[in-house]
Amino acid sequence: MQIRQLGVDGAFLVEPKVFHDDRGLFLEAFSQPAFQKAVGHQLSVAQVNCSVSRRGTIRGLHATALPGQARYMTCPQGAIIDILVDIRVGSPTYGEHVAVELSAENRHALYLAEGLAHGFAPLTDQATVVYLCSSTWSPDTSIQIDPLDPELALPWPPKRDLLSEKDLAAPSLREAEKLGLLPDYSACRARYAELEDPALVG
Structure with missing residues (x-):
């Protein structure tokens, strides 16, 4: 399993080794030791979500x-x-994005640290997404950003007509910053430091 950091601090792409034979295939979808070595701390899982979406859907930015x-x-x-x-105010890559393809073919995974927003859209007629979450969902702490914010200019697929009412009504990144809704980068870095394993950092 290879885990490499992407162009935004706190974002990692996981590329597992896939073993094929006559029966099908096998892979480790998640490895705590490999994750801890790459990221610097364990992933604590409090909730596992699964969503099924059809082409034209955008879920996010959340x-x-x-x-x-x-x-x-x-x-x-x-x-x-x-x-x-x-979306971390004060980050050197504030407002920047990274797009990755996750699929049943490449078997890749994406890890996002606290404070990063994301959204996804199917590239096939239907797609299932499973994600491990470090905490349970709370409506009081939820942040939505307009996924079609023209200033972000995100590379969504051409067909993108299925969004929730909440996502359609979400503020732009600039508006969310003015409203004080966004996390602070230094506070996020302090949070990451809290989670770090001293044995791996030192």
Whole structure:
């Protein structure tokens, strides 16, 4: 299993080794030792979510206020484009995005630390997404950003006509910052430091 950091602090792409034979295939979808070595701390799982979406759907952009919710996403059926956005005010990559494809073919996973927002859209007629969450969902800490914010100019698929009412009504990144809804980068870094394993950091 290879785990590499992407161009935004706190975002990692997980590329498991897939073993094929006449029966099918086998892989480790998650490895705590490999994750801990790459990220610097264990992933505590409090909730596991599963969503099924059809082509044309956009789910996101979603995040949570600190202490936040870290997420580890996979796509066991179909394919999606998952787009993460750095919404941490003060971050050197604030407002920047990274897009990755997760699919049943490549078997990749995406890890997002607390404070990062993301959304996804199917690239196939239907796609299933399963994600491990470090905390349970709370409506009081939920953050929504307009996934079609023209200033973000995110690379969604051409067909994108299925969004929830909440996502359609979400503020732009600029509006959310003015409203004081976004996490602070230094506070996020302090949160990450709390989680670090001293044996791995030192």
